[in-house]
Each structure stands twice: as C-alpha cells, then as structure tokens.
Amino acid sequence: MTNDEPAIAQALAERRHLMSLAFRMLGTIAEAEDAVQETYVRWWRMGSEERAAVQAPRFWLQRVTSRICLDMLGSARARREEYVGPWLPEPLPSQVFSRTELDPADQVSLDDSVSSALLVVLETMTPAERVAFVLHDVFAVPFDEIAATVGRSPGACRQLASSARHRVEQARERRATRREHDDVVRAFASAARSGDVQALIAVLDPGAVLRSDGGGVVTAARHPVVGAERVARFIAGVVHKYPGCDVLEQETHDGLGFAIWDEGHIIGVVTLDVSEGVVTDVRLVLNPEKLSSWKTP
Structure with a gap:
C-alpha cells in the first residue's frame, strides 16, 4: 500500500455521509450524486502530498460538498422555475439514510430531516439558510465551520440557521403524531x-x-x-x-x-x-x- 492509499480509502468511506448531507441540501438523489462526484474530483486533483496532509478527510470533504451544494442551490432555483408542473423533492423508502446505531429518539429526528414534508419547507429558504440549517441542526457542525463554508460570519450563520429553524418548527407544530x-x-x-x-x-x-x-x-x-x-x-x-x-x-x-x-x-x-x-x-x-x-x- 502506498502512502496515499490510506487517505484515499478513508475518503471513499465517507461517500454515504456525503450523500446523506447533499440529499438534504438538494432534495434529489441525482443532484446529490453530482455534488458528491464533484467533491471527489476535487479530492483526486490534489497531489498525494496534499491529500496526505489532510488530517481529517471527512471534514474536508464535508466542507467541499457543502460549498458545491450552495452553488447548485442557486442554479437549481432557476431550473425549477422552468420545471414542467410542480417540483417535489424525491421521496425515499424509510431505510434510506437511516442509521441503526443511533438512539431511537435521534433516529426519529434524522428520519424527519429527509421527509418530503421537511424538504418542501427547505425549498422555501435561501441557499445560505438551507445550508446553515442542514449543517448545524442535522449534522451538528459548529458555526465557525459553517462560516468558512458559506463565506459569512459565525453570527450571520447563527441567524440564518435560526430563521430556518423557525420555519421548520412552525411546520412541525401543525403535523399530527x-x-x-x-x-x-x-x-x-x-x-x-x-x-x-x-x-x-x-x-x-x-x-x-x-x-x-x-x-x-x-x-x-x-x-x-x-x-x-x-x-x-x-x-x-x-x-x-x-x-x-x-x-x-x-x-x-x-x-x-x-x-x-x-x-x-x-x-x-x-x-x-x-x-x-x-x-x-x-x-x-x-x-x-x-x-x-x-x-x-
């Protein structure tokens, strides 16, 4: 095994995590796959020494995927205005993106974050609000890290996530058990x-x-x-x-x-x-x- 192979293997092992992240931001599997593929293209373009210097590939990949999704959300809004008929997020079977190692209460929250009902609410947000909400409220990413991703101050990212959370909570309050x-x-x-x-x-x-x-x-x-x-x-x-x-x-x-x-x-x-x-x-x-x-x- 070369010195570069462990870093490559570790990066490939993060694909499911990146898909889970990108789907929540974009709303379809196809768009999520495009975002993750572009993330790996950027990973492969780095030299072996650069990849080896990345101490935490998950966080590097997560940040790059989030930035790509932020860009894609801007163009997606224009595409969806030209979509034939109503645009709806992609519905998923209940086992997709579930994680059996989670506490049941945490799993309920994670399942809800890929529900069509929630994704419809996320579609009403600005790209920056959506990225801030998904990163912080779903994946527990600190605001300092989110700030580096969306190009805003930590305080501004906190406000973005708060605004998004308010809309989500309003929608959840109306839903039945x-x-x-x-x-x-x-x-x-x-x-x-x-x-x-x-x-x-x-x-x-x-x-x-x-x-x-x-x-x-x-x-x-x-x-x-x-x-x-x-x-x-x-x-x-x-x-x-x-x-x-x-x-x-x-x-x-x-x-x-x-x-x-x-x-x-x-x-x-x-x-x-x-x-x-x-x-x-x-x-x-x-x-x-x-x-x-x-x-x-």
Whole structure:
C-alpha cells in the first residue's frame, strides 16, 4: 500500500455521509450524486502530498460538498422555475439514510430531516439558510465551520440557521403524531379504494392541496389541485383510470404512505401530511427519475 492509499480509502468511506448531507441540501438523489462526484474530483486533483496532509478527510470533504451544494442551490432555483408542473423533492423508502446505531429518539429526528414534508419547507429558504440549517441542526457542525463554508460570519450563520429553524418548527407544530397520521392515512386509503367522493372529502382538510410531479416525463397535473372536493374527485378519477395497479402501504420518512406498482414496476409514490385529523397535503411523485430508490414491491 502506498502512502496515499490510506487517505484515499478513508475518503471513499465517507461517500454515504456525503450523500446523506447533499440529499438534504438538494432534495434529489441525482443532484446529490453530482455534488458528491464533484467533491471527489476535487479530492483526486490534489497531489498525494496534499491529500496526505489532510488530517481529517471527512471534514474536508464535508466542507467541499457543502460549498458545491450552495452553488447548485442557486442554479437549481432557476431550473425549477422552468420545471414542467410542480417540483417535489424525491421521496425515499424509510431505510434510506437511516442509521441503526443511533438512539431511537435521534433516529426519529434524522428520519424527519429527509421527509418530503421537511424538504418542501427547505425549498422555501435561501441557499445560505438551507445550508446553515442542514449543517448545524442535522449534522451538528459548529458555526465557525459553517462560516468558512458559506463565506459569512459565525453570527450571520447563527441567524440564518435560526430563521430556518423557525420555519421548520412552525411546520412541525401543525403535523399530527405518527399514530394519528397513519390512522388518518388508512382512512384516506379506504375511501379512495371505495371510490366514494364524499368519504374522501370527509378525510380531507377543506383547503387540502394535491401536487403531482411528473416532470414532463409522464402525465401529471400541471398545477396544484386545491380544495377538498377537487382533490377528492381527482383521486377518484385516478383510481378509476388505473384499476390494474397495485397501491401498497409503504413506510416512508413522512410516515405511512403508498407506493404504486404496475406489473412489478414502480410508477409512483404518495406521501401525505396530516393535521387535526384530516389530510392537508397530498404529494404524488410520478417522475421516474425520482423513483430510483424503489426497486422491488
């Protein structure tokens, strides 16, 4: 083994950590992979002596990945304005980015940080707010280190994270407990299967919103569907149109959701938000580019 090989091996061992970080900042696996790949390109470009001089490869790689994500978030906003239909973050199976060695309470917090509900909130933030929040509140990075990453003072980074945290906490306060969420989602599913529009309306908030993300690749609603009756009729229409599909209960980072399968192929994932005993938001991801983590029913 050459002197450089231990540093290379240590850097490669950090890929899962970097992907976990980049996904929370960018919202899709493909974009996260691009950020991590660019990080490693910059690592390989350094000479052997430079790599050997890096005492903590994880922190070097984490900082570079964060800077790349910060740049990507700026251009992503422009791309998403041109996206066909609503843009939604990529939904993940519950085991993706989970860590079994964590205390269960810490795991719940970590799982929530990749939920579609939270990622939607993160999309409303400035790139700097999002990076500061993810680094500090999810990965416990000190503000001095965050300051070096985003090019602002530690005090400014603290304010960025505080502003982001306030928005996240407001969204969390409205959400149901996991047990209530799953009970309401099962009632929603029962009503959807029956095709009873009135039963669906009964489990939907009057201002419920359904967003479907087909990305221009597959057919989906080009605009959000708003209002309990409209959402109920839209869902009933979809169920009637695709009677041969298997809609299976699926654990997600948002709680109970659904995976839609057609002849063994994943064609959609549904995640929902519940508040005060009714469904407030329905997210239907149909874009096949955002279903890469779902392999088998």
